[in-house]
Amino acid sequence: MTGVSRRQLFGLTGAGVALAGAGVAAGIGVDRLDPGSGAPATASTVDFHGTHQAGIVTPTQPNLHFAALDVTTKDVGELRALLRTWTAAARRMTAGQEVVTGGAAEAPPGDTGEALDLPAADLTLTIGFGPSLFDRRFGLAAKRPPQLVDLPLFPKDKLDPARSGGDLCIQACANDPQVAVHAVRNLVRLGFGVTEVRWSQLGFGRSSSTSRTQQTPRNLFGFKDGTNNVKAEDTGVLHDQVWAQPDDGQAWMADGSYLVARRIRMHIETWDRETLSGQEQIVGRSKGTGAPLGQTGEFDQVDLDVGGAGGVPLIADDAHIRLASHQTLAGARILRRGYNFVDGSDGVGHLEAGLFFLAFNRDTRTQYIPMQQALSAKDAMMEYVQHTGSAHFAVPPGLTPASNWGDGLFG
Amino acid sequence: MTGVSRRQLFGLTGAGVALAGAGVAAGIGVDRLDPGSGAPATASTVDFHGTHQAGIVTPTQPNLHFAALDVTTKDVGELRALLRTWTAAARRMTAGQEVVTGGAAEAPPGDTGEALDLPAADLTLTIGFGPSLFDRRFGLAAKRPPQLVDLPLFPKDKLDPARSGGDLCIQACANDPQVAVHAVRNLVRLGFGVTEVRWSQLGFGRSSSTSRTQQTPRNLFGFKDGTNNVKAEDTGVLHDQVWAQPDDGQAWMADGSYLVARRIRMHIETWDRETLSGQEQIVGRSKGTGAPLGQTGEFDQVDLDVGGAGGVPLIADDAHIRLASHQTLAGARILRRGYNFVDGSDGVGHLEAGLFFLAFNRDTRTQYIPMQQALSAKDAMMEYVQHTGSAHFAVPPGLTPASNWGDGLFG
Ligand code: HEM
Ligand code: HEM
Secondary structure, eight states: OBOOOHHHHHHTTOHHHHHHTOSSOOOTTTTTSOOOTTOOOOOBOOOSOSSSOTTSSSOOOSEEEEEEEEEOOSOHHHHHHHHHHHHHHHHHHTTTOOSSSOOOTTSOOSSOOTTTTOOOTTOEEEEEEOGGGGSGGGTOGGGOOTTOOOOOOOTTOOOOGGGSOOSEEEEEEESSHHHHHHHHHHHHHHTTTTEEEEEEEEEESOSSOOSTTSOOOBOTTSOBOSTTOOOTTOHHHHHHHTSOOTTSSOGGGTTOEEEEEEEEEEOHHHHTTSOHHHHHHHHTBOTTTOOBTTOSSTTSOOOTTOBOTTSOBSSOTTOHHHHTOGGGTTTOOOEEOOEEEEEEEOSSSSEEEEEEEEEEESOTTTTHHHHHHHHHHHOGGGGGEEEEEEEEEEEOOOOOTTOOTTHHHHO | OBOOOHHHHHHTTOHHHHHHTOSSOOOTTTTTSOOOTTOOOOOBOOOSOSSSOTTSSSOOOSEEEEEEEEEOOSOHHHHHHHHHHHHHHHHHHTTTOOSSSOOOTTSOOSSOOTTTTOOOTTOEEEEEEOGGGGSGGGTOGGGOOTTOOOOOOOTTOOOOGGGSOOSEEEEEEESSHHHHHHHHHHHHHHTBTTEEEEEEEEEESOSSOOSTTSOOOBOTTSOBOSTTOOOTTOHHHHHHHTSOOTTSSOGGGTTOEEEEEEEEEEOHHHHTTSOHHHHHHHHTBOTTTOOBTTOSSTTSOOOTTOBOTTSOBSSOTTOHHHHTSGGGTTTOOOEEOOEEEEEEEOSSSSEEEEEEEEEEESOTTTTHHHHHHHHHHHOGGGGGEEEEEEEEEEEOOOOOTTOOTTHHHHO
């Protein structure tokens, strides 16, 4: 479907009209103007309903706003009601509509308004439940999926508790940052008194592609990222390694997935002083083309054994793509969906830049965790990065027009 | 002109090629792929050269990376050389090229690479000099423009020194955040040992329009912002109120301008609980259409006297647009070019959201300062905002292909 103009809906309720006693506001001038060069928003929408939640295999949109929330109420009924309210609001916003239509001038607006003139911009809203939600507070302990473990502390982790954890998460992806921010802000607003923002992260530039229809983007080390990702088209791998199956332990999670979020600070200044061939040996790929070392094309098969001049493998023992490869991890893969970030500066003269790593897998215990163990222990790239935030969420399955985000949890 | 593909230049130098001893890397697959839905970057460029620096009246691009830097060297020659290096790099990057072409595999890359596949995306790079640059360190005191005052502390200011001041600033605006971030990051990299990042700010959604060709965007209070801005087409007002003139005190600043940057935290949660008519009275405009109270169209003339039911003016005494109007400020206007921001969360349950206010004027002493005094003292909106950062820069005039950013300063 095409985006409904939010402005048309809202424009009719302007209090300027009410105050002046004049007729319906005309809104002239707007529709005749060009949105200006480079206006990034597109009118297209991503279907909110489906077997799986949108925002996982959806071709990665260029802008992210991710929020982790804590539940502050003790009343489980309020939480349940909020999940219903959020679902209704998400259904509307992902269709390019205001949170609610109209509203009276003498009440707070039902929509905060900053996306009024903007289309749906391919907005997806994806929800997840953190391990702490299954503690004693809400009687949900028996519903906790075995895959939703408390993540271990990995070697060299330097986690900030203020950037880690969370009872709930909302992942908003869109073609326009204002649309993603608007969506999170309005869900947060609807949660007032029930939830609070624990941490939030903006991201740009989609550091990983999730579909073969997309050109591979680059991360802030300047390398193509997502070349060897699990992609929307890999239905067999998705079944085996991304989507929870009915007999995985908690049937309510079937067709859902498990999301690991890691805020990874990248020491770009140190990286920038490394030679080109040094950078390429760390990654195991060529920087310009993205080809695996020893090959020529970006999508050429990785050959971990291909030798260099002295018979030594071109892809080093501590190269990132060797350690992260399913070939060295008993077949384990993950679907990466991270974003680049720059959060101002670090106070000691550098940009606070990095990768907000997001990955989906079917069982974090046998996929993400061993992969991270291998990387944290041996990856040559670890010298240039630092994990500063960490969280884990159970992402429930997709919805029908009649169901809501709380159904499995409370069903 | 159209963007040169950076990848073509860089792809030829991949060390994967050197290591494998194979031919020139093919880079296959890339050019055949669609950039994906909603890819925001456009290939168009904004001319780096001109009477004025680009990035002031240039129709506001949707993404900002702003950095304030301190000069750490004591050697004025190094500073002078850096401004020359920066100019050359900016000239290339705004044309969609790498910072430098090629480079050897055994040296650190001359370009960090994350924009290799991206076009120019209308990148503009605008430089400014802070008051502190004219202290004793570099013998520049006699060059300090009288307009470049130390800003006073305004009522209710709550400034963080770590988000204020700076010897230099770089304003990067583009249609793609990755292009803006890449540009700042590479200039910062070139400044290693000479300058350090003092603070940096990302912005999105251009909170003000600067040209009549643009649709007016909305800020995070949900209101159209920029309706009554000074615009690129207002050449008379630009001459009188934005561009420094030759006899303004420092002839080297002629055709330059003065930039005020204010990081303004917006308490969106409190705002969101205000009624629609309350919000509209605070601003003085209708939220839906953007029309001034008492009028019906966004671009209708503001009438500060038009009365409501009891003869009381519809636009209140403490309304934002009354206090900021040139009609109440002896004719003073400014060119606003701000951006929305969300910097994670504030640690006490809220999003850290706001407006990164940027404004250009010819004489900050008689334009921005009295305007801010009026707003800080009386604006009803002050209850919902807090100024947390502040800086002031002299923005030198535009360049020719033969000149550089340091010419006026050191001429
Ligand atoms: C700042 C941190 C990181 C950077 C800069 C980075 C960068 C890269 C790059 C450039 C590639 C090669 C292109 C590709 O196939 O996508 C890659 C591949 C990969 N990365 Fe990372 N990565 C980071 C963190 C991680 C983490 C934390 C994990 C998981 C624990 C991970 C898992 C993978 C996997 C599975 C691959 C594909 C390997 C294969 O070829 O089979 N990466 N990464
Ligand atoms: C978070 C802070 C602010 C918000 C949300 C805000 C919002 C607005 C809005 C909605 C308008 C009406 C539309 C327009 O004409 O652009 C406006 C107008 C204006 N604002 Fe602000 N503003 C803020 C801060 C400031 C500051 C700090 C200044 C300067 C010191 C300023 C100066 C102006 C001016 C000059 C106008 C045009 C007034 C006229 O109609 O002549 N604003 N602002």
